[in-house]
Amino acid sequence: MDQQSLERIALLEAENERTEMEMNAEVETQGQNQTESVTQPCQRAKRVRKKQRALCWDEFTSVGIEEDGKERARCHHCGIKLVVEKSYGTSTMNRHLTLCPERPQPETRPKYDHKVDREMTSEIIIYHDMPFRYVEYEKVRARDKFLNPDCKPICRQTVALDVFKRFEIEKAKLIDVFAKHNGRVCLTADLWSSRSTVTGYICVTSHYIDESWRLNNKILAFCDLKPPHNGEEIAKKVYDCLKEWGLEKKILTITLDNASANTSMQTILKHRLQSGNGLLCGGKFLHVRCCAHILNLIVQAGLELASGLLENIRESVKFVKASESLNCRRHRRTFC
Numbered sequence: 001m002d003q004q005s006l007e008r009i010a011l012l013e014a015e016n017e018r019t020e021m022e023m024n025a026e027v028e029t030q031g032q033n034q035t036e037s038v039t040q041p042c043q044r045a046k047r048v049r050k051k052q053r054a055l056c057w058d059e060f061t062s063v064g065i066e067e068d069g070k071e072r073a074r075c076h077h078c079g080i081k082l083v084v085e086k087s088y089g090t091s092t093m094n095r096h097l098t099l100c101p102e103r104p105q106p107e108t109r110p111k112y113d114h115k116v117d118r119e120m121t122s123e124i125i126i127y128h129d130m131p132f133r134y135v136e137y138e139k140v141r142a143r144d145k146f147l148n149p150d151c152k153p154i155c156r157q158t159v160a161l162d163v164f165k166r167f168e169i170e171k172a173k174l175i176d177v178f179a180k181h182n183g184r185v186c187l188t189a190d191l192w193s194s195r196s197t198v199t200g201y202i203c204v205t206s207h208y209i210d211e212s213w214r215l216n217n218k219i220l221a222f223c224d225l226k227p228p229h230n231g232e233e234i235a236k237k238v239y240d241c242l243k244e245w246g247l248e249k250k251i252l253t254i255t256l257d258n259a260s261a262n263t264s265m266q267t268i269l270k271h272r273l274q275s276g277n278g279l280l281c282g283g284k285f286l287h288v289r290c291c292a293h294i295l296n297l298i299v300q301a302g303l304e305l306a307s308g309l310l311e312n313i314r315e316s317v318k319f320v321k322a323s324e325s326l327n328c329r330r331h332r333r334t335f336c
């Protein structure tokens with residue numbers, strides 16, 4: 001071999017060595033990267049595992065190993081110390097939390113139900129005789145929102161609809177009660193006119209004793225009455241009302257005041273009810289005159305005679321109440 005050939009071989013060997021070193025370096029770098037990529041999740045898992053502590057430790061604090069060589073933990077609520085047995089895990093602490101007398105109970109607030117809310121609101125309107133606009137009062141809505149942030153507002157049109165639906169439901173129930181009722185029903189009816197609008201109104205109320213011997217009073221009609229307010233019109237209104245409730249054959253009496261229209265009304269009503277064999281003893285006991293109204297008339301007539309005297313007494317009482325000196329003397333007597 002000549003000198004040139006020997007030099008070329010030495011160069012090739014040097015190049016091979018360099019290439020091998022570079023390749024080894026790359027492999028080492030990749031290895032390190034891989035090691036890092038493997039070790040990172042492991043460390044994360046360790047961290048996560050470290051966080052995954054039993055929930056009961058949120059309500060207990062370790063007090064360490066005590067004189068008897070046992071490790072104990074203290075309850076945050078009642079302060080009792082419990083032995084922490086590694087072999088049994090946290091079952092002792094969990095059992096104590098279920099029985100701890102001082103532990104605050106978790107909130108059991110029922111979930112907001114808009115349907116129930118609407119039903120209850122319509123009951124408020126009916127029971128307390130509130131206007132439909134009550135549901136739109138600013139302060140009422142603010143309080144509802146405070147009591148339950150999920151609460152949805154209700155408008156007056158919606159609540160009016162709910163009240164009418166409730167009326168229909170209750171009416172159907174009462175019709176059913178009357179259909180099953182074996183006894184008779186007594187009525188009272190009254191008419192009056194509004195002083196401001198001159199509109200006439202009628203109210204018909206039923207009174208009956210149920211199977212438990214309880215006296216029940218139910219309003220059957222409370223509505224306006226178009227003029228003329230004569231016996232024929234009133235009798236028609238009452239008869240239509242009785243037909244609507246299915247009571248045309250179950251009436252015993254009707255109590256009315258002594259207005260002349262009422263006298264002619266009961267005659268017409270008796271004839272209509274009697275034609276359907278709906279009255280006892282041919283309607284002999286149908287008309288009852290209102291004793292309270294008669295007594296009121298007597299008292300009013302008596303008071304009319306003494307009206308001048310009563311006026312003088314009223315004026316005297318006003319004078320005594322308004323007199324400062326008399327009032328002062330009376331107060332002094334009270335406080336001394």
Ligand SMILES: [Zn+2]
Nearest residue numbers: 075077078100
């Ligand atoms: Zn406790």
